[in-house]
Amino acid sequence: MARAETNRSGEMEVFVQVVEHGGFSAAARAGRMTPSAVSKLVARLESRLGARLVNRSTRAFQLTPEGCGFYERATRILADIADAERSAGAGEHPVGRIRLNTSASYAAHILAGILPDFLERYPQVAVDLMQTDRVVDLLSERTDVAIRAGPLKNSRLVARKLGETAMVIVGAPGYLDRFGIPATREDLDRHTRLSFGYARAIDGWPVTEAGARTVVAPVGRVQASDGEALRHLALGGNGLARLAAFTVQADIAAGRLVPVLERLNPGDREAFHAIHLGQGGPLPSRVRALLDFLAERGRVS
Structure with missing residues (x-):
């Protein structure tokens, strides 16, 4: 009998739920599964990957370094899958949550005044706003878009200038x-x-x-x-x-x-730039919508 094909996206979804809910039992309740089923699925995932993702104990839940890396990539993959499905079935209407990192100054003097119009224009988009003047790693911080001032040095980043x-x-x-x-x-x-x-x-x-x-x-x-x-x-x-x-x-x-x-x-x-990871390839529609909006309304002078 042929072996059933692995449902990789399903495994990713369960693992992400375990991380975001802080444990197997909470993830099981959220996903209407039993804790043992969730635990077995994560164990099967670890076995297939050949790496321990979670350190288990009766009192604590802790991701391993490999688990942290897998979680970061899994969340991006799942977001891209969801966006691709929405784009195919809904005419590319932006939907979903955007993680935006910006300085406190830009947030207070530019973003605060224009964000209501963005949310009204795209009612199915939500924004998680993180404020810091420090340069953050977009991948490790799971950031979709960052607003940065000054020169750009990282060749992995794609930038759209927002003025000077x-x-x-x-x-x-x-x-x-x-x-x-x-x-x-x-x-x-x-x-x-x-x-x-x-x-x-x-x-x-x-x-x-x-x-x-x-x-x-x-x-x-x-x-x-x-x-x-x-x-x-x-x-x-x-x-x-x-x-x-x-x-x-x-x-x-x-x-x-x-x-x-x-x-x-x-x-x-x-100079101010809106930056994101990649080399100019396809972007999720929600991210593209934000970048276009910032280029239109979020310029500094």
């Missing part, structure tokens, strides 16, 4: 009243220069004086993990900050922040 923004050094009026308005590069040495708490592509403040360009190291007693936190620190009078112009233009117009050292501003601009 000027950079500006700003301070709150109260802070400048106490410590003075800097007029020269040397004046910066007498000021608190708020900084990011991690390395960046240009780890400092470029200034141009007498035709010479130098980079001033930001120093101070306060660091922050994202640009929006630095903006709030500057608004609170904690020091000067060098920020993307689109994040502070409303504060400048309202007089809450004041640009300084514009005469020494080298005029450098920071």
Whole structure:
């Protein structure tokens, strides 16, 4: 008698349920199976792969490194299968959940204002929003799209440019009243220069004086993990900050922040990109819809 063909996608679905529900019993309840059936299916999967995916005990559930890698790939494969089926049967109407990683500044000043229109345009799409200014690994973080500022180095990533923004050094009026308005590069040495708490592509403040360009190291007693936190620190009078112009233009117009050292501003601009994994191949319709929408409505300047 011929051996029944392995249902690989079915095994993946059960394994993903086990991971996302935190155990065999919970996955069994969600999938209307018995815990023993779920356990046997995962054991059969491990046997076929020749690798242990889960460390089992009576009190703890833990993925092995091989299990983590298989879970990441399985979720992507299942999402692609579901999207392919929806595309074939529903005219490629975007459906499903998008994991979007972006900086807090972009989320607050660009995305928050346009996301309602995206969700209204695509009512069957949901968005999981993760905020960080750090560069994340899209595969390990199971991220569909990331918004990144600055130069791109990873050749595995496909990027769609969302514009460029000027950079500006700003301070709150109260802070400048106490410590003075800097007029020269040397004046910066007498000021608190708020900084990011991690390395960046240009780890400092470029200034141009007498035709010479130098980079001033930001120093101070306060660091922050994202640009929006630095903006709030500057608004609170904690020091000067060098920020993307689109994040502070409303504060400048309202007089809450004041640009300084514009005469020494080298005029450098920071590019923003929407990126995803791949080399230009077919994309799930939900991801393509978001990329097109960001190119239309999510540009910075």
